[in-house]
Every structure is written in structure tokens, then in C-alpha cells.
Amino acid sequence: MNRRNTLSGSIVFVLSIVLFIMLSYIAITGGIGKHPSEKINCLGQFFVNNSYNIFNKTFWAGSPEAVTSILWDYRGFDTIFETTVLFISIAGALVLAYKKINWDKLITPLFDKGLTLIVKTSVKIISAIVILLSLNLALRGYISPGGGFAGGSAYSIAPLLLISGLSIYYIIRLGYKLHKMINIRTIGLLGLSIVSLTPLLWFGYILQNQPKPSTTFPGYPVYIGPLYLGGSLIYLNISEFLVVSTEFIIIFLAMFLLLKSTKGEAE
Amino acid sequence: MNITNILLMYIYLIVFATGGLAVYGIISKNNLIKKIIALTIFGDVVNSLIIFIGYRLVPKPLPPILPSLNPDKALYKLYVTSSVDPLPQALVITAIVINVAVVAFLVFLVVRIYNSYGSIEYDELVRIDRGGST
Numbered sequence: 001m002n003r004r005n006t007l008s009g010s011i012v013f014v015l016s017i018v019l020f021i022m023l024s025y026i027a028i029t030g031g032i033g034k035h036p037s038e039k040i041n042c043l044g045q046f047f048v049n050n051s052y053n054i055f056n057k058t059f060w061a062g063s064p065e066a067v068t069s070i071l072w073d074y075r076g077f078d079t080i081f082e083t084t085v086l087f088i089s090i091a092g093a094l095v096l097a098y099k100k101i102n103w104d105k106l107i108t109p110l111f112d113k114g115l116t117l118i119v120k121t122s123v124k125i126i127s128a129i130v131i132l133l134s135l136n137l138a139l140r141g142y143i144s145p146g147g148g149f150a151g152g153s154a155y156s157i158a159p160l161l162l163i164s165g166l167s168i169y170y171i172i173r174l175g176y177k178l179h180k181m182i183n184i185r186t187i188g189l190l191g192l193s194i195v196s197l198t199p200l201l202w203f204g205y206i207l208q209n210q211p212k213p214s215t216t217f218p219g220y221p222v223y224i225g226p227l228y229l230g231g232s233l234i235y236l237n238i239s240e241f242l243v244v245s246t247e248f249i250i251i252f253l254a255m256f257l258l259l260k261s262t263k264g265e266a267e
Numbered sequence: 268m269n270i271t272n273i274l275l276m277y278i279y280l281i282v283f284a285t286g287g288l289a290v291y292g293i294i295s296k297n298n299l300i301k302k303i304i305a306l307t308i309f310g311d312v313v314n315s316l317i318i319f320i321g322y323r324l325v326p327k328p329l330p331p332i333l334p335s336l337n338p339d340k341a342l343y344k345l346y347v348t349s350s351v352d353p354l355p356q357a358l359v360i361t362a363i364v365i366n367v368a369v370v371a372f373l374v375f376l377v378v379r380i381y382n383s384y385g386s387i388e389y390d391e392l393v394r395i396d397r398g399g400s401t
Contacts, residue, residue, distance in 0.1 A: 024283045036323065067353045067360070071361075086364060250325075
């Protein structure tokens with residue numbers, strides 16, 4: 001058994017070295033297409049030129065953040081399908097976990113054991129900072145780096161920290177309940193669909209943001225008075241923030257509830 | 268061959284060495300959680316490679332964000348000629364989130380395996396499957 005393991009281990013080691021040399025050779029001889037150079041790809045150059053082109057607004061997205069405008073305007077369908085993949089994977093994980101969660105066992109008296117007082121206090125402070133930072137990432141995602149995905153995944157770190165520092169029961173008492181999270185996720189998905197389907201009422205196309213010559217859709221407002229809104233990006237970012245953050249929290253909750261309610265069964 | 272090309276090759280070598288290590292970890296590690304960790308490292312390697320290809324070799328490259336809401340022609344020209352490629356970054360954000368979803372699902376499978384078999388060592392699982400005692 002042991003000898004076989006060392007043999008297969010060394011074979012795999014040699015194979016990965018061969019793979020490494022092959023890939024490096026391909027990259028150095030230009031096999032992956034393009035090295036970094038003074039000019040970027042013309043498609044990327046188009047997005048840089050047009051995302052906030054106030055001199056010629058034919059193809060603009062109304063947002064100085066080129067990455068977010070690609071995500072939600074130029075290549076919006078990509079992001080919609082990505083949200084679908086996330087949705088399906090969370091649904092699969094919930095199906096695996098849900099019937100195994102023993103709700104009766106979890107309602108029994110709750111004691112906070114957790115770690116020492118120093119760890120508990122610092123975890124609380126850090127998670128408050130994390131929540132503030134993630135809200136900043138999500139709400140200002142259309143003018144600064146960030147967006148719905150980054151903000152949502154940053155937000156979900158806070159409950160995870162609280163789970164590991166205090167206990168799963170603490171965050172359930174704070175209000176992070178499984179069914180509530182699923183409902184908030186549904187609200188976020190509803191917001192996404194409303195914002196993306198509204199242009200159809202004016203014979204626009206799905207996920208249209210700014211007016212285009214081929215349609216009669218007037219476009220989402222870029223400015224309301226002095227307030228800069230950036231078209232549809234802010235609404236989509238907020239909805240996506242709700243979806244992603246609650247989906248990650250659902251994963252953490254389901255996993256820790258599963259671990260708690262099947263504790264001691266395996267042995 | 269100038270210093271820029273040597274640096275480029277150095278970065279490629281580092282990236283692919285990490286990739287080779289990750290592949291080695293995926294195949295040869297016995298613990299399922301360690302396999303998943305190696306898988307995430309491999310995903311990160313591919314993502315860094317994609318972002319690196321979008322880099323722009325100018326003296327002062329800018330992030331793909333226009334620094335002002337009311338730019339004049341000069342600022343706009345500077346931004347257009349020295350911003351890095353935003354497209355790989357947008358694609359990589361998609362890849363990262365899907366990677367996280369896949370990893371979450373895999374971790375759930377490992378938790379279920381642990382609940383059923385009491386172990387996450389691959390050898391142990393094979394032994395149990397062939398009729399050995401737990």
C-alpha cells in the first residue's frame with residue numbers, strides 16, 4: 001500500500017513538472033495568443049473608449065468604471081448566466097443539506113461557549129468594519145472598484161467570522177435565519193429581473209442601460225439633479241449584492257447547521 | 268532580449284510553476300479537503316494569468332476607471348492611451364464567483380461523505396468501500 005503510494009506520487013510529480021515545462025514553453029513562444037504590450041486588445045480598447053465617453057454618447061454606458069459597465073451593460077447576459085450558476089449550485093447544496101438538518105435538536109437551550117472574551121470582542125469589531133466596507137464596495141461600485149459580487153462576498157465574511165469566533169447560535173439570534181436569507185435572496189433576484197426587463201416596455205432589449213439608435217428606450221437616468229446615479233448599474237449592483245451575500249450566508253448557515261445536527265452520528 | 272522580456276518570462280514561469288504544484292496537489296493528496304484547496308489554487312493561477320495578459324506595457328498604466336466625472340480632452344486621452352484592458356478583469360470576476368460556487372458545493376459533498384463514512388481520507392474511503400471495517 002505504502003510503496004504503491006510513493007510510486008504513484010513520484011509519477012504524478014514527474015507529470016506535473018512535464019506539464020509545467022510544456023505550458024511555459026507554449027507561453028514563451030507566444031502560444032497563448034498575446035503578451036502584454038503597449039496596445040491592448042481592440043475589444044478592450046472599445047470598452048475603455050466608450051464606457052464614459054461624454055464627447056460621443058452613442059455607445060456609452062454612463063459609468064466611468066469600465067469593468068462594471070462591461071459586467072452589467074455590454075456583456076450583461078454573461079453576468080445573468082453566472083448568477084444562474086450560483087443559484088443552481090446553492091440550490092444543490094441546500095438539497096444535500098436540508099433534510100439532514102435536525103431542527104428539534106437545534107432549538108434546545110443555547111449557550112455561547114466560543115472562544116475567549118478578547119477573541120469575541122475583536123471579532124465583533126472586525127465584522128462591523130467588514131460590513132461597512134462591503135456596503136461601500138457595493139453602493140459605490142459604479143464609480144470606484146467593486147460592485148455587487150465583490151461587496152456581496154465581502155459581506156458574507158462577517159457572519160463567517162462571527163460563527164467561528166462566537167457560535168452559530170449567536171448569528172441566528174442576530175437574525176441571520178436560513179428562511180429569512182432565502183426570502184431576501186428572492187427579493188434580490190426579483191430586483192434583477194425587474195431592472196433587466198423594464199426596457200422591453202419601450203421596445204428596448206433586455207439589460208439595456210442607455211439609449212441606443214436602434215430602440216426607443218429613453219435609458220435609465222444618469223443624473224437626477226446633482227446626484228450621479230450611473231444608469232441601471234446602481235440598481236443592478238444593489239440587487240446582486242443582496243443575492244450574492246445571502247447566498248453565501250445560506251451556504252455557511254446550512255453547512256454549520258448540518259455539522260451541528262449530525263454531530264456524533266458518524267462515530 | 269531586454270529587461271522587460273526577462274521579467275515577463277519570470278512571471279510566466281512563476282505562474283506555471285504554481286500551476287504545476289496545484290495539479291500535483293489535486294492528484295496526489297490523500298485528504299479530500301487538501302484536494303479542494305489545490306483546486307482553488309489552480310483556479311487562481313488561471314485567473315492571474317488571464318489578468319496578466321490584459322496588462323499594458325506603458326510607463327504609468329492606469330486602472331480602467333476614469334478618474335473624473337467631467338473629464339477634459341487631455342485627461343480623457345491620457346486615460347484611453349494608458350488604461351489596462353478591462354475585459355479580462357470582467358471575465359475573471361465571473362470565473363471567481365463560479366469557482367466559489369463550485370467549491371462550496373464540493374465542500375458540502377465532503378461534509379456528507381464525512382457524515383456517511385466517518386473519514387475524508389481517500390485510501391480509507393476505498394478500503395471501506397471494498398468491505399473493510401470503519
